[in-house]
Amino acid sequence: MYDITLIVNGVPREARVPARRLLSDCLRHDLGLTGTHVGCEHGVCGACTVLLDGEPVRSCLTFAVTVDGREITTVEGLATGGRLSPVQRAFAECHGLQCGFCTPGFLCTTTAFLRENPAPTDEEVLEGISGNLCRCTGYQNIVKSVHRAAELLAEEPS
Amino acid sequence: MKPPPFDYHAPTSVREAVEVLAEVGAHGKVLAGGQSLIPLLNMRIAAPAHLVDINRVAGLGEIRTDATGVRVGALVRHAAVERSAAASLAQPLLRQALKLVAHPVIRNRGTIVGSLVHADPAAELPAVLALLGGSVRLASTTGEREVAAADFFTGPMESATRPGELAVSAFFPAWDGGTKFLEVARRHGDYAMAGVAAAVRLDEDLRVTAAKVACVSVGPAPVVVDVTAACGGRPVASVEWGSVVAAVQDRIEPEADIHATADYRRHLTGVLVERAIKAAADV
Numbered sequence: 293m294y295d296i297t298l299i300v301n302g303v304p305r306e307a308r309v310p311a312r313r314l315l316s317d318c319l320r321h322d323l324g325l326t327g328t329h330v331g332c333e334h335g336v337c338g339a340c341t342v343l344l345d346g347e348p349v350r351s352c353l354t355f356a357v358t359v360d361g362r363e364i365t366t367v368e369g370l371a372t373g374g375r376l377s378p379v380q381r382a383f384a385e386c387h388g389l390q391c392g393f394c395t396p397g398f399l400c401t402t403t404a405f406l407r408e409n410p411a412p413t414d415e416e417v418l419e420g421i422s423g424n425l426c427r428c429t430g431y432q433n434i435v436k437s438v439h440r441a442a443e444l445l446a447e448e449p450s
Numbered sequence: 451m452k453p454p455p456f457d458y459h460a461p462t463s464v465r466e467a468v469e470v471l472a473e474v475g476a477h478g479k480v481l482a483g484g485q486s487l488i489p490l491l492n493m494r495i496a497a498p499a500h501l502v503d504i505n506r507v508a509g510l511g512e513i514r515t516d517a518t519g520v521r522v523g524a525l526v527r528h529a530a531v532e533r534s535a536a537a538s539l540a541q542p543l544l545r546q547a548l549k550l551v552a553h554p555v556i557r558n559r560g561t562i563v564g565s566l567v568h569a570d571p572a573a574e575l576p577a578v579l580a581l582l583g584g585s586v587r588l589a590s591t592t593g594e595r596e597v598a599a600a601d602f603f604t605g606p607m608e609s610a611t612r613p614g615e616l617a618v619s620a621f622f623p624a625w626d627g628g629t630k631f632l633e634v635a636r637r638h639g640d641y642a643m644a645g646v647a648a649a650v651r652l653d654e655d656l657r658v659t660a661a662k663v664a665c666v667s668v669g670p671a672p673v674v675v676d677v678t679a680a681c682g683g684r685p686v687a688s689v690e691w692g693s694v695v696a697a698v699q700d701r702i703e704p705e706a707d708i709h710a711t712a713d714y715r716r717h718l719t720g721v722l723v724e725r726a727i728k729a730a731a732d733v
């Protein structure tokens with residue numbers, strides 16, 4: 293067993309985990325943060341996407357021990373002071389989700405994507421979210437949500 | 451599913467890493483980005499007794515670029531090379547290929563050297579290394595050796611890396627000419643049904659003086675074919691593509707699977723050879 297500390301959503305969190313504990317399971321089972329969803333568990337669906345030092349990564353393809361001491365942002369850490377983040381508000385406004393299973397992954401991916409590319413074209417949005425699967429929406433409203441999030445972010449730079 | 455249990459090692463230097471690898475021998479597996487290895491563990495296709503996590507090893511994160519090419523350390527992520535203007539200038543084929551590797555989020559963790567050692571015949575980077583005649587540097591307790599791409603890819607998911615060895619870097623030589631990587635996949639980011647990397651050189655009158663291709667997903671390892679002779683020293687506009695395509699199709703050994711028949715892969719490779727060489731010449 294390994295004692296590790298992860299800075300999760302700005303808060304140092306300690307856990308005692310076996311080496312084979314996936315970051316996704318560490319967040320959900322050891323730290324009780326069940327907002328990060330686990331779909332396929334082999335890197336295809338993108339539901340488990342979290343931010344590692346600000347960069348989106350698959351938490352199901354990362355061992356918790358490997359990222360000991362690093363900063364993790366999960367969907368629980370996107371809102372500030374009880375107010376949804378611009379990306380979250382855009383998804384709500386544009387109906388960018390239905391069942392919500394894939395949503396945490398889309399929100400984390402989109403948050404990082406718009407930080408790097410604040411005014412993306414349609415094609416860039418498709419490329420940016422291509423690693424996340426949604427079985428409900430048909431993606432149309434997700435693409436709209438990403439564009440709307442870009443507008444909201446431009447209106448209120450944090 | 452969850453990965454099977456393993457003994458975990460987290461060395462902090464190359465020396466420490468190769469000592470552990472020497473000790474565990476064939477029971478050890480190196481973990482870098484984990485974007486190919488961890489799915490194999492999760493699906494219980496692989497179950498190494500020892501995992502040597504090199505993410506804390508110092509000195510493996512460098513991209514070194516000069517006029518001769520690009521040397522990439524074992525911890526350099528796909529995304530880092532994709533973003534590097536210097537690397538792209540020295541060897542544009544790297545960025546062209548990286549755009550086709552899985553999805554951006556996977557490229558944030560996956561490593562270039564890891565892709566090479568994984569040696570998936572459907573992967574882009576082994577084809578790039580093979581086409582350019584690059585090499586991989588392997589370290590062990592007894593020293594280092596540099597293995598040429600032609601000797602490195604020995605079969606499907608098999609490289610010349612021996613038990614106890616750590617791939618510490620790879621070198622992608624520059625190419626004095628044009629390049630292009632094209633592929634066809636069922637969905638963007640999926641494994642290619644067929645893919646072709648091309649490198650072309652023209653003289654002042656735009657005649658082809660050198661042309662070679664590397665094909666993915668149509669053999670146990672990347673298939674490199676020099677098609678300079680088949681191009682007949684003509685300008686690209688008047689090359690007889692039938693003989694160029696035939697020269698490549700003679701050398702590939704496509705197999706059927708759920709995604710495509712062998713004939714379809716052969717057809718796609720032919721189409722992509724012509725397109726990639728034309729695009730590589732159009733600079």
